Amino acid sequence: MSPTLMPTSIQPSRDPAAQYVLRLADTCLILGQRLGEWCGHAPVLEEDIALTNTALDLIGQARALLTRAGEIGAQKGAPLLDEDQLAFLREERDYLNVTLVELPRGDFAFTVVRNAMVATFLKLVWQRLAESSDAELAAIAGKAVKEARYHQQHAGDWVVRLGDGTAESRQRVEAALDSLWRYTPELLEDDAVDEYAGASGLGPRWSELRAPWLAEMAVLLDEAGLAVPKDSAFRSTGKRGVHSEHMGHILTEMQYLQRAYPGGTW
Amino acid sequence: MNTVAPDPHAARIAQVWAVLADVLDPEVPALSVCDLGIVRDVLPQGDALDCALEIVLTPTYSGCPATELIERNVLEAIDAAGLGPAKARLQRAPAWTTDWISEDGRRKLREYGIAPPCTLAAGDAVPMRFISRRLATQEAIACPRCASTHTTQLSAYGSTACKSLYRCLACQEPFEYFKPI
Numbered sequence: 001m002s003p004t005l006m007p008t009s010i011q012p013s014r015d016p017a018a019q020y021v022l023r024l025a026d027t028c029l030i031l032g033q034r035l036g037e038w039c040g041h042a043p044v045l046e047e048d049i050a051l052t053n054t055a056l057d058l059i060g061q062a063r064a065l066l067t068r069a070g071e072i073g074a075q076k077g078a079p080l081l082d083e084d085q086l087a088f089l090r091e092e093r094d095y096l097n098v099t100l101v102e103l104p105r106g107d108f109a110f111t112v113v114r115n116a117m118v119a120t121f122l123k124l125v126w127q128r129l130a131e132s133s134d135a136e137l138a139a140i141a142g143k144a145v146k147e148a149r150y151h152q153q154h155a156g157d158w159v160v161r162l163g164d165g166t167a168e169s170r171q172r173v174e175a176a177l178d179s180l181w182r183y184t185p186e187l188l189e190d191d192a193v194d195e196y197a198g199a200s201g202l203g204p205r206w207s208e209l210r211a212p213w214l215a216e217m218a219v220l221l222d223e224a225g226l227a228v229p230k231d232s233a234f235r236s237t238g239k240r241g242v243h244s245e246h247m248g249h250i251l252t253e254m255q256y257l258q259r260a261y262p263g264g265t266w
Numbered sequence: 267m268n269t270v271a272p273d274p275h276a277a278r279i280a281q282v283w284a285v286l287a288d289v290l291d292p293e294v295p296a297l298s299v300c301d302l303g304i305v306r307d308v309l310p311q312g313d314a315l316d317c318a319l320e321i322v323l324t325p326t327y328s329g330c331p332a333t334e335l336i337e338r339n340v341l342e343a344i345d346a347a348g349l350g351p352a353k354a355r356l357q358r359a360p361a362w363t364t365d366w367i368s369e370d371g372r373r374k375l376r377e378y379g380i381a382p383p384c385t386l387a388a389g390d391a392v393p394m395r396f397i398s399r400r401l402a403t404q405e406a407i408a409c410p411r412c413a414s415t416h417t418t419q420l421s422a423y424g425s426t427a428c429k430s431l432y433r434c435l436a437c438q439e440p441f442e443y444f445k446p447i
Contacts, residue, residue, distance in 0.1 A: 046421035046431075053423045060329025064358075139359035143328055146361065146447045153394055154422045161398035223396045 010081055010089045013073025016196035019096060020203060021072060021137065022086075023193070023239045024125060025065030026097035029087060031118055032058035033254050034105050043108050050154060054115065057147040062087070064140045071136075088258035092247050099236035100183040102247045109162050109172035114180055115155035120216050121187050123148040124209045133201035156220050163224025174226060181229040186236045188213060193239075275310040275317075278349060282308050282319060285347045289339050292332045293426045294444075296378030299336060302326070303366025306357060319344070319352040324362045327427050327447075364446045375444060376410045380429065383446035407443050409434035419443075 012022060035055035042048035066083040074080035101118060105111055126148055129141035162173040188210035190198075198205040214228075221228055236244070257264060273279075287300045299305050307322040321340055325333045337354045344352045364383035367375075372382035384407070406415040414436035421431040429442045 046423070049421065050423040053427045056329035056331070056427055057327060058329070060327065064328060135359070139361070140328075142359055142361040143325075146363075147328060149394070150422075150445070150447070153396070156394070156396040157398065157422075160396045164398050220396050 009091045009094075010085050012069070012081065012086060012090060012094050013076055013078035015073060015076040015078070016193045017134075017200065017202055018069050018073040018076065018078070019193050020197040021065055021069040023096040023098070024122075025062050025069055025086070026095045027101050027118070028058045028065065028122070029062035030095070030097040030250065031101040031114075032056075032062060033250060034101060034103075035111070035115075037105050038111065047108070051111065054151050054154070057144075057151065061140070061144045061147070064144075065137075068134075068136050068140065072134075084258070088255050092243060092251055093241040095243070095247065095251070096239050096241060098183070098186045099238035099244050100180065100186065102238060102244060102250055103180075103183070104246055106176065107172055109169065110176040110180070112155050112158040112162065113173060113176040115151060116159050116220060117180065117184060117187075117217070119148050119152035119155055120220075121209065121213055123152055124212055124216075125204065128204040128208070132203050137203070156223075159220055159226075160224040163221075163226045170225075173224070177221075177226060178229055182232040182234045183236050184213075185231070186239060189235075191240070274313075274315060278315070279308045279310070279319070281347065282321075282344055282349050282352070285343050285349065286321075286340060289336075289343045292335050292339070293428070294375070294378075294380070296374045296380070297367070297371050299323075299340060301368050301371030301374060303362065303368070303371075304336060305340070316351075319349070321352055321354045322357050323354055324357050324360075326362050330427065362447075364444060367444075379410050379441055381407050381410045381432065381441055381443040383444045386446045407432055409437060409439070410441055411439055412437040417441075 012018065032055045035051045035058065038048060038051040038055075040048065042051055063083050066086040070081040070083065070086055100114065103114070106114075123145060126141040126145035130138055130145060132138045132141065159173060162169040164170075188206055190205045190207040194205040194207065197203045198208075218228055238244070238247070283300065283305075286305050287298050289299045291297050291299055291302055291304070294302070304323055304326065305321065306324050307320075309320040309322065311318040311320055321344070323337060323340065333356070337356075341350075341352055341354055344350050363386060365386055367382065375382045407417050408415050409417055409432075412434060414434055416435045417432050418435060419430060420433050420440060423429075424431045424442050428445060428447070430445055431440060432443050433440045
């Protein structure tokens with residue numbers, strides 16, 4: 001095959017503002033991709049529709065954020081990259097989603113616990129981003145916060161239903177909570193990217209979301225009769241581009257078409 | 267007293283609004299894009315009478331697959347009526363809300379068999395409560411067929427992202443509810 005037919009991977013801007021937006025964009029994108037895997041596989045038709053509709057909202061949010069991240073990168077001197085290039089032509093280390101969302105979808109309990117964790121987090125992010133110094137980001141957030149609230153409600157109802165259900169459902173939801181909890185500190189701690197975003201008014205430092213996130217999760221887990229798991233020393237690092245072993249596999253499936261048929265549309 | 271020169275574009279803009287009042291939403295074909303409040307403004311892009319018109323559209327959901335189709339249908343309708351040239355601009359802020367659905371739109375929804383959305387409480391005005399089954403709905407959604415409020419949610423999501431599925435416990439019929447957002 002001629003080398004011109006194989007598009008080389010693109011490299012996103014290293015600017016902290018672009019990286020801040022990419023972290024959120026990729027978190028929406030990868031969770032959307034994971035939830036899409038449930039299409040045709042959910043335990044009941046209603047939840048098949050619910051999970052794929054949630055995926056649709058997340059992909060819509062990711063598209064808007066990727067577009068904005070590309071524009072911000074271009075303002076800082078990088079080549080202008082559009083949503084499709086950013087979604088399909090980056091290499092693994094250039095995806096900045098939190099590790100939590102790339103973990104395989106697991107069983108239904110695993111999926112609803114993760115959805116509740118991420119929706120609670122994103123709702124808090126969107127609420128704060130609605131006051132961003134970046135008008136476009138604020139506009140995206142104003143729309144997305146309403147969707148995240150609905151996702152949180154739906155996922156939370158299921159956490160309660162499973163926690164307060166049968167011995168089997170309770171055992172599964174406890175196991176899911178136990179294996180997912182160690183990935184949540186990544187959502188609630190700062191680094192240099194947050195420092196930039198906070199200082200410039202672009203968006204909240206993620207550590208500012210820690211107290212409200214823990215408070216909302218505590219209310220949910222209490223309602224479900226589940227104990228808040230103990231903190232762990234483990235720290236995941238997806239938002240810095242260092243992913244779990246699952247990331248390469250999800251990208252392989254997600255990028256296959258654009259890598260095999262460059263620029264293909266239908 | 268101030269005198270205001272009559273807007274030379276007024277007649278054409280009024281015609282465009284009239285045309286758009288007949289462009290139906292592809293996913294809820296009981297409503298026009300105007301009933302839904304998707305069309306926010308029609309703005310002439312110059313002084314010439316035949317200048318381009320900018321049609322300002324606000325998408326309903328971030329991931330609504332109908333957004334691009336709506337944009338195309340709107341431009342085609344304006345073109346077919348000889349009112350072009352026109353172009354569309356997507357405007358995200360302020361975010362679309364079901365509160366923008368007109369009274370006429372709500373009546374049409376009910377007649378079509380979809381319960382119209384209740385008025386939205388601002389943001390987190392009502393704290394979120396998690397319950398294992400939404401049997402008794404706090405909002406008391408009225409059945410669009412028999413108007414009974416003795417209804418129950420069957421599914422949080424329906425045939426499209428903007429609706430959920432309910433059943434009326436009085437007339438036993440299932441119906442869709444346009445979710446307030």
